[in-house]
Amino acid sequence: MIHARGLVQVFTTGKGKKKREVRAVDGVDLDVAEGEVVGFLGPNGAGKTTTLRMLTTLLRPTAGTATVNGFDVVADPVSVRRSIGYVSQAGGTFSQAQAGDEIVDHGMLYGLSRAEATRRGQALFSELQLDGLWERMPKNMSGGQKRRLDIVMGLVHQPSLVFLDEPTTGLDPQARANLWEHIRRLRTERGATIFLTTHYLDEADELSDRILIIDNGRIVAADTPDNLKAQVSGDLVALEVADAAAVTTAAEKLASVSGVNGGGRIEVDGRHVRGRVPRAGRAVPGLLRDLDASGISLDSIEVIRPTLDDVFLTLTGRSLRDAETERDPGGDPTEIESGFAAPTSDESSRRTEQEVAR
Numbered sequence: 550m551i552h553a554r555g556l557v558q559v560f561t562t563g564k565g566k567k568k569r570e571v572r573a574v575d576g577v578d579l580d581v582a583e584g585e586v587v588g589f590l591g592p593n594g595a596g597k598t599t600t601l602r603m604l605t606t607l608l609r610p611t612a613g614t615a616t617v618n619g620f621d622v623v624a625d626p627v628s629v630r631r632s633i634g635y636v637s638q639a640g641g642t643f644s645q646a647q648a649g650d651e652i653v654d655h656g657m658l659y660g661l662s663r664a665e666a667t668r669r670g671q672a673l674f675s676e677l678q679l680d681g682l683w684e685r686m687p688k689n690m691s692g693g694q695k696r697r698l699d700i701v702m703g704l705v706h707q708p709s710l711v712f713l714d715e716p717t718t719g720l721d722p723q724a725r726a727n728l729w730e731h732i733r734r735l736r737t738e739r740g741a742t743i744f745l746t747t748h749y750l751d752e753a754d755e756l757s758d759r760i761l762i763i764d765n766g767r768i769v770a771a772d773t774p775d776n777l778k779a780q781v782s783g784d785l786v787a788l789e790v791a792d793a794a795a796v797t798t799a800a801e802k803l804a805s806v807s808g809v810n811g812g813g814r815i816e817v818d819g820r821h822v823r824g825r826v827p828r829a830g831r832a833v834p835g836l837l838r839d840l841d842a843s844g845i846s847l848d849s850i851e852v853i854r855p856t857l858d859d860v861f862l863t864l865t866g867r868s869l870r871d872a873e874t875e876r877d878p879g880g881d882p883t884e885i886e887s888g889f890a891a892p893t894s895d896e897s898s899r900r901t902e903q904e905v906a907r
C-alpha cells in the first residue's frame with residue numbers, strides 16, 4: 550500500500566544571513582501493508598505532517614522515493630490522489646454552500662452519483678454525530694463540528710487508503726471516542742488501510758496495529774504497540790513502605806528482583822520506593838513474601854505497565870512531552886518546492902485535489 554525509501558524534505562527558513570536549512574524529514578523508510586492501521590507518532594515538529602504531505606503528493610520529496618497504492622508520488626501524483634482519502638491537520642476551508650452540498654459535490658468529483666454521494670454523506674453525518682447539520686453552512690459550525698465535517702469529506706468517496714493528520718485534535722472526548730470507533734470500523738468492516746498521525750499516546754496505542762515513531766525527521770522505532778512496550782525494561786513497581794526505618798531494606802529487596810535489565814536502579818523518596826522489574830506478574834508475589842518474611846509492611850503497592858512515552862524515553866532519552874517544546878518551528882518559513890502542487894493552505898490543497906479529480 551505505502552512504500553517509501555530514503556524520503557527527505559529540506560526547507561529553507563529566513564532570508565539573507567538568517568537563511569538556514571531545516572531537514573524536516575531526514576531519510577524515512579516506511580512500509581504500510583493493506584488493511585493495517587498505522588499510527589505515526591512523534592513530538593511537535595518531528596516531521597509527521599511533512600512526511601504525510603509527501604505521501605499525499607502535496608509536497609515533492611527533496612530526495613527519496615515513495616509509492617502509494619502502487620503509484621509513484623512524483624511520476625503519477627494524479628493516480629495517488631484519486632486513490633486516497635486525506636484529512637489534513639488544519640482542515641479545509643469551505644465555500645458558502647451548505648455542508649451537505651459540499652460533501653455531495655466532493656463525492657461526485659470522485660465519480661459517485663448524486664444519490665450515492667448523498668446516501669454515504671448522510672450516513673457519515675449520522676455516524677460522526679453531525680445530525681441536523683446537513684443544511685448548515687460550515688462557517689456557522691463549531692470547531693469540533695468543522696473537524697468532523699473535514700473527516701466526512703475525506704471519507705465520503707470510500708477510499709481504501711486514508712491519511713488522517715491528527716484527526717482528533719480539537720474534538721471533545723465523546724466525539725473523539727466516536728471517531729476512534731469509526732476508524733476501527735473502517736478497518737474491520739471495509740478493510741481500509743489507515744495511516745494516522747497523532748501526538749496522543751493513548752490514541753496511537755488504542756487504534757494502531759503498528760506504530761512508527763519519528764523524531765527529528767527520522768524513524769526511531771517501528772513495531773506493534775506491545776512489542777515497543779516490551780523493549781522498555783520492565784514494569785514499574787512502586788512501593789509505599791509503612792515504616793520509614795524499613796525503606797532501605799525494602800529498596801534492597803526490590804533491587805534484587807529488578808534483574809539485569811532493570812539495572813537495579815531504585816528510586817527512594819520518603820517512604821516511596823520505585824524500580825523497574827522485568828515481569829512484575831512473576832516477581833511481585835515473591836517480593837511480597839520476602840518483604841513479609843522480613844517484617845516489612847506496605848501501605849500500598851502499585852504496578853505500572855510501560856507506556857509509549859516510556860518507549861520514547863528509552864529510545865531518545867527524552868520524554869515525548871518534553872520533546873514537544875524543543876523544536877523551534879522557525880520564523881517566516883519559505884518552502885522550496887519544485888514543480889508541482891505547492892499549496893500553502895488547505896484550501897489550495899482541496900482545490901488541487903478537486904482540479905485533479907476533474
Ligand SMILES: Nc1ncnc2c1ncn2[C@@H]1O[C@H](COP(=O)(O)OP(=O)(O)OP(=O)(O)O)[C@@H](O)[C@H]1O
Nearest residue numbers: 560573592593594595596597598599878882883884
Ligand atoms: N513549509 C515549511 N517551511 C519551513 N519549515 C517547515 C515547513 N513545514 C514544516 N517545517 C519545519 O519542518 C519540521 C517538521 O514539521 P512537521 O509539520 O512535519 O512536524 P510534525 O511532526 O507534523 O509536527 P506537529 O505535530 O506539530 O504537526 C519543523 O521543524 C517545521 O518547523
